Amino acid sequence: xxxxxxxxxxxxxxxxxxVSASRAIKGAGLPDAPRLARLEGAAATPIGAARWALDGVRxxxxxxxxxxxxxMAAVQEGLGRxxxxxxxxxxxxxxxxxxxxxxxxxxxxxxxxxxHIAIGLEYLPAIARRLYHCRDLGGEFDFLTWFExxxxxxxxxxxxxARLRATPEWSYVEREVEVRVFRSTG
Amino acid sequence: xxxxxxxxxxxxxxxxxxVSASRAIKGAGLPDAPRLARLEGAAATPIGAARWALDGVRxxxxxxxxxxxxxMAAVQEGLGRxxxxxxxxxxxxxxxxxxxxxxxxxxxxxxxxxxHIAIGLEYLPAIARRLYHCRDLGGEFDFLTWFExxxxxxxxxxxxxARLRATPEWSYVEREVEVRVFRSTG
Numbered sequence: 001x002x003x004x005x006x007x008x009x010x011x012x013x014x015x016x017x018x019v020s021a022s023r024a025i026k027g028a029g030l031p032d033a034p035r036l037a038r039l040e041g042a043a044a045t046p047i048g049a050a051r052w053a054l055d056g057v058r059x060x061x062x063x064x065x066x067x068x069x070x071x072m073a074a075v076q077e078g079l080g081r082x083x084x085x086x087x088x089x090x091x092x093x094x095x096x097x098x099x100x101x102x103x104x105x106x107x108x109x110x111x112x113x114x115x116h117i118a119i120g121l122e123y124l125p126a127i128a129r130r131l132y133h134c135r136d137l138g139g140e141f142d143f144l145t146w147f148e149x150x151x152x153x154x155x156x157x158x159x160x161x162a163r164l165r166a167t168p169e170w171s172y173v174e175r176e177v178e179v180r181v182f183r184s185t186g
Numbered sequence: 187x188x189x190x191x192x193x194x195x196x197x198x199x200x201x202x203x204x205v206s207a208s209r210a211i212k213g214a215g216l217p218d219a220p221r222l223a224r225l226e227g228a229a230a231t232p233i234g235a236a237r238w239a240l241d242g243v244r245x246x247x248x249x250x251x252x253x254x255x256x257x258m259a260a261v262q263e264g265l266g267r268x269x270x271x272x273x274x275x276x277x278x279x280x281x282x283x284x285x286x287x288x289x290x291x292x293x294x295x296x297x298x299x300x301x302h303i304a305i306g307l308e309y310l311p312a313i314a315r316r317l318y319h320c321r322d323l324g325g326e327f328d329f330l331t332w333f334e335x336x337x338x339x340x341x342x343x344x345x346x347x348a349r350l351r352a353t354p355e356w357s358y359v360e361r362e363v364e365v366r367v368f369r370s371t372g
């Protein structure tokens with residue numbers, strides 16, 4: 001009984017989200033597309049013609065401690081809030097040097113040095129986040145991170161990204177794409 | 187550039203290894219088959235008619251610290267030694283309760299409580315081991331572990347398995363199958 005859940009991000013002519021901007025932060029970008037769909041779980045059925053598709057899996061946490069998880073659980077809110085009309089998909093690939101590190105070395109860079117969890121906590125519950133893993137699936141990226149927030153929190157979202165990208169952990173990121181979307185009212 | 191490597195264990199009429207025994211340790215077993223092939227990497231091409239196939243990926247280490255890795259690297263030897271005419275494939279699934287634990291809780295059960303790495307180290311270099319991950323692939327098992335050893339170390343291999351199965355970590359194992367094989371000389 002596998003409790004992991006598959007996700008497919010499908011960019012094309014259909015989907016709940018309209019793409020406002022797509023840019024390569026580091027390395028190669030992704031082809032432009034007018035819309036994006038996040039298809040999670042068994043109910044996920046591809047729709048329309050796809051420009052690109054990225055698969056991931058909602059899996060167990062790799063670095064978060066029990067105490068950190070309790071702190072997050074106390075303040076975080078789910079995806080799908082009515083006020084969250086803005087969202088972003090950020091696919092990331094880390095370097096071979098990162099993956100060659102031992103678990104304690106990766107954890108130290110992730111949190112003790114770069115404060116990845118602590119920084120994210122400062123933006124909860126405003127910036128809701130869901131991480132999907134795809135490195136073991138053998139795709140182009142290692143992670144797909146999905147963020148949802150209200151227009152009034154757009155500046156804070158930009159600030160969150162800038163802070164994370166300035167961390168030592170980010171020196172191990174060799175490819176990063178940012179796809180900004182808004183909830184289609186059509 | 188994904189440094190992960192896919193593996194397929196293929197049980198059927200062909201393959202380098204002859205099956206001497208296959209038994210369910212916990213939960214459902216796997217169908218009987220006369221031979222087993224371990225097909226790793228790009229050169230892997232399925233051969234013959236398959237009774238069952240299990241896919242995995244050689245990925246980064248999830249719990250091993252840098253110091254533990256150095257200790258292992260100092261003594262371990264690779265797969266494929268001429269004297270290693272015996273081998274075993276042990277597919278394992280851990281419970282939902284295991285995967286709900288935070289990283290520090292899983293690490294504590296894995297090593298500080300159950301001494302999984304320390305126990306394995308005592309059997310190096312005699313018992314060579316390679317771990318493949320498959321939980322994120324969505325298959326029947328979470329891990330596929332492959333062991334190779336010489337006939338003179340068969341008793342020590344049984345001892346290693348008995349010690350691991352007696353650990354608190356193993357109370358989270360909900361399915362385990364043991365497929366014993368020997369190198370075919372035909």
